[in-house]
Amino acid sequence: MAVLLLAEVNDGELALDATAKAVAAAGKLGDVTILAAGATCAAAAEAAAKIDGVAKVLCAEHDLYGHRLAEPVSDLIVSLAADYDHIIAPATTDAKNILPRVAALLDVMVLTDVSGIVDADTFERPIYAGNAVQTVKSSDAKKVISIRTSTFDAAGEQSAASVENIDAAADPSLSEWVEDKVAESDRPELTSAGVVVSGGRGVGSEEDFALIEKLADKLGAAVGASRAAVDSGFAPNDWQVGQTGKVVAPDLYVAIGISGAIQHLAGMKDSKIIVAINKDEEAPIFQVADYGLVADLFDAVPELVEKL
Amino acid sequence: MKVLVPVKRVIDYNVKVRVKADGSGVDLANVKMSMNPFDEIAVEEAIRLKEAGKADEVIAVSIGVKQAQETLRTALAMGADRAILVVAADDVHSDIEPLAVAKILKGVIDEEQPGLVIAGKQAIDNDMNATGQMLAALMGWSQATYANNIDIDGDHAVVTREVDGGLQTIKVKMPAIVTADLRLNEPRYASLPNIMKAKKKPLDEKTADDYGVDVIPRLEVVKTSEPEERAAGIKVGSVDELVEKLKEAGAV
Numbered sequence: 298m299a300v301l302l303l304a305e306v307n308d309g310e311l312a313l314d315a316t317a318k319a320v321a322a323a324g325k326l327g328d329v330t331i332l333a334a335g336a337t338c339a340a341a342a343e344a345a346a347k348i349d350g351v352a353k354v355l356c357a358e359h360d361l362y363g364h365r366l367a368e369p370v371s372d373l374i375v376s377l378a379a380d381y382d383h384i385i386a387p388a389t390t391d392a393k394n395i396l397p398r399v400a401a402l403l404d405v406m407v408l409t410d411v412s413g414i415v416d417a418d419t420f421e422r423p424i425y426a427g428n429a430v431q432t433v434k435s436s437d438a439k440k441v442i443s444i445r446t447s448t449f450d451a452a453g454e455q456s457a458a459s460v461e462n463i464d465a466a467a468d469p470s471l472s473e474w475v476e477d478k479v480a481e482s483d484r485p486e487l488t489s490a491g492v493v494v495s496g497g498r499g500v501g502s503e504e505d506f507a508l509i510e511k512l513a514d515k516l517g518a519a520v521g522a523s524r525a526a527v528d529s530g531f532a533p534n535d536w537q538v539g540q541t542g543k544v545v546a547p548d549l550y551v552a553i554g555i556s557g558a559i560q561h562l563a564g565m566k567d568s569k570i571i572v573a574i575n576k577d578e579e580a581p582i583f584q585v586a587d588y589g590l591v592a593d594l595f596d597a598v599p600e601l602v603e604k605l
Numbered sequence: 606m607k608v609l610v611p612v613k614r615v616i617d618y619n620v621k622v623r624v625k626a627d628g629s630g631v632d633l634a635n636v637k638m639s640m641n642p643f644d645e646i647a648v649e650e651a652i653r654l655k656e657a658g659k660a661d662e663v664i665a666v667s668i669g670v671k672q673a674q675e676t677l678r679t680a681l682a683m684g685a686d687r688a689i690l691v692v693a694a695d696d697v698h699s700d701i702e703p704l705a706v707a708k709i710l711k712g713v714i715d716e717e718q719p720g721l722v723i724a725g726k727q728a729i730d731n732d733m734n735a736t737g738q739m740l741a742a743l744m745g746w747s748q749a750t751y752a753n754n755i756d757i758d759g760d761h762a763v764v765t766r767e768v769d770g771g772l773q774t775i776k777v778k779m780p781a782i783v784t785a786d787l788r789l790n791e792p793r794y795a796s797l798p799n800i801m802k803a804k805k806k807p808l809d810e811k812t813a814d815d816y817g818v819d820v821i822p823r824l825e826v827v828k829t830s831e832p833e834e835r836a837a838g839i840k841v842g843s844v845d846e847l848v849e850k851l852k853e854a855g856a857v
Contacts (some may be wrong), residue, residue, distance in 0.1 A: 307770065321646070367738065367741075367748050367750070368747060390769045391769070393750075394738060396738075397733075397736075397738035398739065398742040400704070400739065401704060401707060401738070401739035401742035406702055406822075406823035407733070407739070410732065410736060421731065422732075424631075424731050425622045425729070426732065426757075428624075429827075429831065430831075431731075432828045432829075432830070433824040433825060433827060434824065434825045434827050435696070436823055437823050443804075469745075472747045472777040472778065474775055476773075477774075478771050478773075478774075479772075480688060490770075499642070516857065518642050533771065534767045534772070534786075535768070535769060535772075539720045541726075541727070541787060549851075566835050570854055570856045571835075572847065577839075585837065587838035588840075588851070589794075589838065589839070589841065591839070592841060597844055600844040
């Protein structure tokens with residue numbers, strides 16, 4: 298069995314953690330060939346070649362792929378698909394945008410957010426915001442799969458596999474990139490951080506979110522937020538943890554002023570240790586927390602920053 | 606320009622989901638069903654385009670069981686002009702896969718010729734996040750998923766998307782498929798007079814066969830199970846005790 302795995306490449310740089318976790322998952326299915334696509338991709342291809350279990354890397358370098366627009370990247374994948382049984386990518390927003398398009402072009406169903414691989418045809422995935430887990434068996438000739446990376450450990454390193462440059466596919470000329478608004482931050486990336494500190498509606502305002510950030514910086518953590526906090530404008534959308542935001546599984550997750558709506562729990566309940574600070578002792582977050590502190594966050598968080 | 610909005614009837618987002626004891630699926634008998642929340646956002650956006658003079662007609666379409674009529678009446682009460690129900694299942698427990706839904710929607714598009722399709726980014730039941738992208742592929746159209754802002758500009762749409770790194774703005778050629786994310790808008794509530802009026806708006810009924818689409822699933826559900834429960838831990842009495850416990854656990 299052969300696997301084509303779309304590496305997560307942003308601005309020519311490989312997102313190693315997400316890609317290596319998808320490789321670990323894909324390794325169960327067969328020989329893994331990585332596809333690195335970007336306006337520049339040589340460095341990303343070289344980095345991907347060193348992920349343990351990778352047999353070969355294809356590097357498609359073209360301006361068309363610079364912003365990972367769904368239409369050209371899908372056409373590229375489809376042009377390569379004949380040689381592979383499984384087409385896989387980590388379940389990032391890019392891959393979730395691209396893979397269903399690929400699947401429809403191949404007339405197969407897509408399997409999104411796969412959290413477990415049973416065999417070459419059978420997969421587990423969360424449904425109903427993680428309230429149930431469904432095991433499904435695909436009857437399609439090719440499987441197109443996005444991997445929920447938080448449930449797999451990243452593959453290690455190996456001596457580099459070979460890298461082959463490939464041609465771009467035709468330009469479908471359907472869409473063009475205008476701009477990215479990316480917040481610059483020195484903090485670790487949310488989905489791969491070892492520690493995440495998240496704030497919820499209880500934080501109360503965008504200004505008071507500084508308190509969350511202060512604790513995060515003390516712990517060397519990434520900052521997350523509940524949907525309620527993002528909807529209220531306290532935090533940017535890319536901080537959202539939950540079923541429709543990011544799914545994280547850090548060693549330590551600190552939930553502050555978060556009640557614990559089911560869709561938030563779906564995004565963080567695989568964390569190793571969960572700490573909750575909330576003044577409402579009935580908050581559902583305490584049902585999943587290893588250590589719960591019933592307290593006003595405006596007293597407890599500054600004290601915690603001081604004592605850690 | 607016509608705007609087509611696919612809507613799905615799903616378990617209401619406030620209802621606690623129960624997995625059936627025999628592992629065959631989630632129990633949907635006698636539970637409250639509503640319009641998928643992301644689809645409500647899509648309907649709202651289409652109505653706003655009409656109110657802004659950028660669209661002439663908003664058509665809601667639902668694919669599934671006969672009871673999805675109610676979901677379509679909700680869309681009509683919000684302000685959609687007419688509705689199409691494509692009956693593709695008899696049992697409320699049979700979910701039509703995104704690929705088959707996209708094929709049926711392609712049939713609807715071929716008849717209706719909309720200039721824009723706005724769909725929800727995912728349904729809160731199967732959480733597939735696939736129908737919009739699959740439909741764009743089958744039509745050979747552009748796609749703009751996870752939209753938090755849409756500007757129609759002649760034969761293009763400029764869409765800002767919620768992505769992992771923040772926000773990305775792209776310009777897509779029309780006709781296009783856009784999928785709605787949470788913060789695109791806040792859907793309105795239907796007023797009582799509009800609910801009454803909606804009962805008189807046209808609702809056509811079709812079947813999957815009318816579009817020549819085979820809805821046999823490609824994915825066989827082997828089983829549905831409860832997720833692993835996470836055991837609750839302990840309550841600590843003070844910040845000092847919390848710090849101590851975290852140190853003991855080697856977490857800080």
